[in-house]
Amino acid sequence: xxQTLAILTFDTEGTGLYEITEDITRWxxxxxxxxxxxxxxxxxxxxxxxxxxxxxxxxxxDLLRWLGAAAPEGDRYEHSAEGPDDMxxxxxxxxxxxxxxxxxxxxRLALGTWQGIYVWEHRRRGSAREVALHVGA
Amino acid sequence: xxQTLAILTFDTEGTGLYEITEDITRWxxxxxxxxxxxxxxxxxxxxxxxxxxxxxxxxxxDLLRWLGAAAPEGDRYEHSAEGPDDMxxxxxxxxxxxxxxxxxxxxRLALGTWQGIYVWEHRRRGSAREVALHVGA
Amino acid sequence: xxQTLAILTFDTEGTGLYEITEDITRWxxxxxxxxxxxxxxxxxxxxxxxxxxxxxxxxxxDLLRWLGAAAPEGDRYEHSAEGPDDMxxxxxxxxxxxxxxxxxxxxRLALGTWQGIYVWEHRRRGSAREVALHVGA
Numbered sequence: 445x446x447q448t449l450a451i452l453t454f455d456t457e458g459t460g461l462y463e464i465t466e467d468i469t470r471w472x473x474x475x476x477x478x479x480x481x482x483x484x485x486x487x488x489x490x491x492x493x494x495x496x497x498x499x500x501x502x503x504x505x506d507l508l509r510w511l512g513a514a515a516p517e518g519d520r521y522e523h524s525a526e527g528p529d530d531m532x533x534x535x536x537x538x539x540x541x542x543x544x545x546x547x548x549x550x551x552r553l554a555l556g557t558w559q560g561i562y563v564w565e566h567r568r569r570g571s572a573r574e575v576a577l578h579v580g581a
Numbered sequence: 582x583x584q585t586l587a588i589l590t591f592d593t594e595g596t597g598l599y600e601i602t603e604d605i606t607r608w609x610x611x612x613x614x615x616x617x618x619x620x621x622x623x624x625x626x627x628x629x630x631x632x633x634x635x636x637x638x639x640x641x642x643d644l645l646r647w648l649g650a651a652a653p654e655g656d657r658y659e660h661s662a663e664g665p666d667d668m669x670x671x672x673x674x675x676x677x678x679x680x681x682x683x684x685x686x687x688x689r690l691a692l693g694t695w696q697g698i699y700v701w702e703h704r705r706r707g708s709a710r711e712v713a714l715h716v717g718a
Numbered sequence: 719x720x721q722t723l724a725i726l727t728f729d730t731e732g733t734g735l736y737e738i739t740e741d742i743t744r745w746x747x748x749x750x751x752x753x754x755x756x757x758x759x760x761x762x763x764x765x766x767x768x769x770x771x772x773x774x775x776x777x778x779x780d781l782l783r784w785l786g787a788a789a790p791e792g793d794r795y796e797h798s799a800e801g802p803d804d805m806x807x808x809x810x811x812x813x814x815x816x817x818x819x820x821x822x823x824x825x826r827l828a829l830g831t832w833q834g835i836y837v838w839e840h841r842r843r844g845s846a847r848e849v850a851l852h853v854g855a
Contacts, residue, residue, distance in 0.1 A: 445582040445717070446582070479584055479586060480582070480584070480717075481618070481620055481715055481717060494675055495626070495675075495678075495679050495680075496626050496671055496674070496675050497626040497671055500660050500662075502658075502659040502660035503660050503668070503671055505659055505660075506658045506659050506660050506668050506671070506672070507671065507672060507675060509657075510652065510672050514651075539676060540675065540676070540678075541678060544678075544679075544680050545620045545622070545680045545681075545682045546620070546622055546680065547586055547620055547622055547713045547714075547715035549586050549713075554586075554622060554624065554713040554715075555624065556623075556624030556625050556626070556711065557624075558625075558626050559624065559625075559626055559679070580582060580717065581582060581584070
């Protein structure tokens with residue numbers, strides 16, 4: 445299999461969704477792969493990957509509010525030494541998962557019209573988040 | 582890598598789980614791949630993929646009810662222009678994810694005895710849902 | 719593509735997270751793959767796979783409590799013939815998903831510093847859980 449590997453780093457500035465579709469698209473173009481499989485893997489346990497609609501900016505805001513209410517901060521957690529937002533961040537990252545696999549066709553990601561790829565930062569403070577990319581052809 | 586790509590379209594008729602295991606199995610058979618990796622990718626942000634038990638028809642019904650209660654319709658969402666079921670659909674699709682990767686062994690999907698693959702439609706009205714398939718060997 | 723397939727069996731002893739990072743790492747080493755893609759697939763609908771922090775033992779305990787509260791046992795489920803913990807187990811397995819894909823680089827899994835791979839058993843009683851592994855290079 446023809447393979448290319450890379451790690452891209454994204455600096456997040458606090459809780460939120462950061463679209464990385466263009467970064468991945470640019471990297472993929474440089475590999476010159478026409479048909480293959482792209483694997484995206486987030487190397488963190490308090491941030492993760494998401495594919496959702498990238499047309500309306502209200503969608504990420506609603507997602508943030510929904511997930512914040514589903515796994516709220518508070519004194520209910522045993523694991524609290526790293527701050528009140530740490531254990532909720534692990535729950536959120538567990539629910540959404542760290543990995544995505546996408547076909548590549550005609551040199552492009554096989555995303556639907558409205559799909560964008562996001563890093564979802566779950567911690568209050570930002571961080572440098574490393575995302576491993578692999579394409580095989 | 583030997584590769585085959587396709588897009589299958591499934592017409593959903595409203596919110597619910599639609600089993601597509603047989604469709605994928607038939608497509609895989611035509612590729613004549615004996616050992617490899619199958620990637621399944623749903624190109625939508627208000628429908629997704631799921632693997633769950635395909636023996637008891639009550640299981641999909643309970644899943645529907647549970648997820649409907651977890652992300653209910655209502656006036657809590659900022660993104661409401663596309664109807665009251667749209668933002669809940671994005672939440673549900675985000676939780677379940679658009680992608681699945683499965684080994685192929687002996688020409689068959691490496692599914693467990695009780696596992697079936699489903700398209701989960703989250704919108705009230707049905708739609709033509711496109712699922713990209715890639716097998717590499 | 720150079721490929722190796724295996725099924726590893728893990729005996730779980732009731733609801734909980736069982737780390738399998740070392741088992742997978744050992745298997746990967748034997749394949750002698752330096753660069754490639756690892757796919758891990760759990761062949762069950764009431765257990766699944768998870769990547770989360772493997773430093774603090776309180777993290778898996780908080781995850782267990784959170785998920786137990788999100789999909790509690792009770793008389794709300796139509797599918798109850800296999801015990802009160804069965805339908806909650808299907809919900810949990812659906813949320814977390816059965817599949818993971820990870821790049822392999824330099825003969826090692828591209829995991830982050832704090833990431834461990836777990837089998838998450840959702841049934842009260844333990845079981846022999848089969849996890850399919852595939853590496854392609």
